[in-house]
Amino acid sequence: IEKVIVAKHEAYAHGLAETLAPLIKAAVEAGKFTHVVAPHSSVPRSVIPRLAALLDVSPISDITAVESENTFRRPIYAGNAIATVESSDPVKVITVRSTAFEAAPTSGGKAATEPAASASTETSTKWLSEEIAKSDRPELGAASVIISGGRGLKNGENFKILYDLADKLGGAVGASRAAVDAGYVANDMQIGQTGKIVAPALYIAVGISGAIQHLAGMKDSKTIVAINKDPEAPIF
Known part of the structure; x- marks a missing residue:
């Protein structure tokens, strides 16, 4: 990790997809990034399609292999077939099946931080409350x-x-x-x-x-x- 982009605003406190997607879009455009990668879990599955729509690109979901910077493999038909997908979009917006990849080794180090580019936080969605299941068992x-x-x-x-x-x-x-x-x-x-x-x-x-x-x-x-x-x- 070379750099961490930090966003501080009360609108991001509860992770609403409607505010996170514009924030990430602004960061992508400011940094001229070519790839946005997120795990294929509940929050990214809500954020990533919105981000792709804002960037006017096609999202690529649940990839299990990377063939090249533009080509990826993903399961289809509930895992009964594997599709090879090539994207020509200027920004690749991707979710990854984390169980398909070995965990990267952890190591110490330092990364520069910079404030995130400004983005609209206006949304018609309002956070009301949350219920968190508590358990002593592993996630x-x-x-x-x-x-x-x-x-x-x-x-x-x-x-x-x-x-x-x-x-x-x-x-x-x-x-x-x-x-x-x-x-x-x-x-x-x-x-x-x-x-x-x-x-x-x-x-x-x-x-x-x-x-x-x-x-x-x-x-x-x-x-x-x-x-x-x-x-x-x-x-x-």
């Missing part, structure tokens, strides 16, 4: 062990079995979209194409049939253990 994206439950658990009370196992293994607890839609658990536990993308060392799927959208979110796990009474379930 899903960083956990080395994840135990996930599906609709096969029948109800939310049976997730206690998974919580107890996760506590013994030092892991996190996730869920399929079917379990979330059924109201068994909160949606911040959802793993899959429309939830969180994970790649733990050990992934235990309990009562999850293995819909293609769920597999897209955990197929890069090092070891997958599936518990399901249906021997024909796609999870196998």
Whole structure:
């Protein structure tokens, strides 16, 4: 890292996409940057499309490989195919599937700082409040062990079995979209194409049939253990 651009304004305190996108656009134009890269997680998935629209470029989402400065690979059809995408836009606006890349080694060093270019903070969106789930278990994206439950658990009370196992293994607890839609658990536990993308060392799927959208979110796990009474379930 050579330089850190610092923006200080109360409008950025809660990370609203409607104010962050103009801020990043101003920074890109002031610094004449050619690439904007963000993880393919919840906040960037809201900010990046807005930024791309402001810059009048096409965003490239969820890349898993870099072929060149203009060419990238990304999964399509819920991970059943890989598309190679080449961009001719002057600014590449990209989200990255972090589980597809090895973490860069950390090292000490210094980086220069400079104030961010000014940008409009006017928006019709108003921040009201937030609810943060608190847990002693590791966050899903960083956990080395994840135990996930599906609709096969029948109800939310049976997730206690998974919580107890996760506590013994030092892991996190996730869920399929079917379990979330059924109201068994909160949606911040959802793993899959429309939830969180994970790649733990050990992934235990309990009562999850293995819909293609769920597999897209955990197929890069090092070891997958599936518990399901249906021997024909796609999870196998």
